[in-house]
Amino acid sequence: MELRHLRYFLAVADERQFTRAAARLHIQQPPLSQQIQALESEIGFALFTRVARGVELTSAGASFADDARAVLQALDQAVTKGKGIADGRIGSVRIALTSSSAFHPLAPAAIRAFREACPDIAIDLNEINAAEIIERMVSGRVDAAILRKPSDTPEELRFDLLLEESMVLVLPVGHRLLQGRGKSGRIRPIALDALADEAFIFVRRPGARGMYADFIDACEAAGFTPRVATEVPRMLSAINLVAAGTGVTIVPASMQRYQQESVVYCPMDSDEAITAPLHLVTRRDAGNPAAVRFAQTMLEFARARQV
Structure with a gap:
């Protein structure tokens, strides 16, 4: 069974007529009738009964229609969610700050702007020292960080100067x-x-x-x-x-x-x-689009302060 079979079936169920359903689907009526017959053959029961001006759903067909709609709706939601995650609009980001970077107004202002712009991204915010931040980022337990000047600068991490x-x-x-x-x-x-x-x-x-x-x-x-x-x-x-x-x-x-x-x-x-410098730290191989979006927000805020 293919997803298009479900869409064909629901078009006929909505229109109660093969001609209108075919026009809605932008296909010819004979191929549509053949697809519905193939679907009925595969599932083992009739979906429609013929009436004077078209077709009506059988009891089994009505039940199948409800479940088919749920399947397609779930698929659409999954696609929307996936696109949101890929675009950095949905997901989660783990952010770490040192106590001194948290005191600078840039950090809370940028985080607030990011939260307002991306309400569907969950933020896990922790305040820890710079050495532990670097350790957590190297091990993949932190996605982005704001700190001053680290004593260690591993090659897998990127350090962008935000301000002095x-x-x-x-x-x-x-x-x-x-x-x-x-x-x-x-x-x-x-x-x-x-x-x-x-x-x-x-x-x-x-x-x-x-x-x-x-x-x-x-x-x-x-x-x-x-x-x-x-x-x-x-x-x-x-x-x-x-x-x-x-x-x-x-x-x-x-x-x-x-x-x-x-x-x-x-x-x-x-x-x-x-x-004293203030740095944004991210992974060079960042695979989290939400973290990339957060980094963009921080850099935009920093550039705006320098104008």
């Missing part, structure tokens, strides 16, 4: 370097060599330079190597430790909304300013 933003120092309230603040409340930029005696809190995998590589290089150019008090997996943890008096850290400027009552965010001297 300034880095700022994070000092606890009352820190000695804040004593020169004027009545206006403005913080004077701090030179790197003033940080030579500070204990730093870095967000990175132990032993890996990660996104702090440029900062470490700048410190060494200023005549000292930063003394690392501790390393933590997330920037929010680093800021909390600064608030507790454990040391100082450096974060992207978009993190300044956090812990404002306990820490002070300070710009660095303009000649020594460090920037």
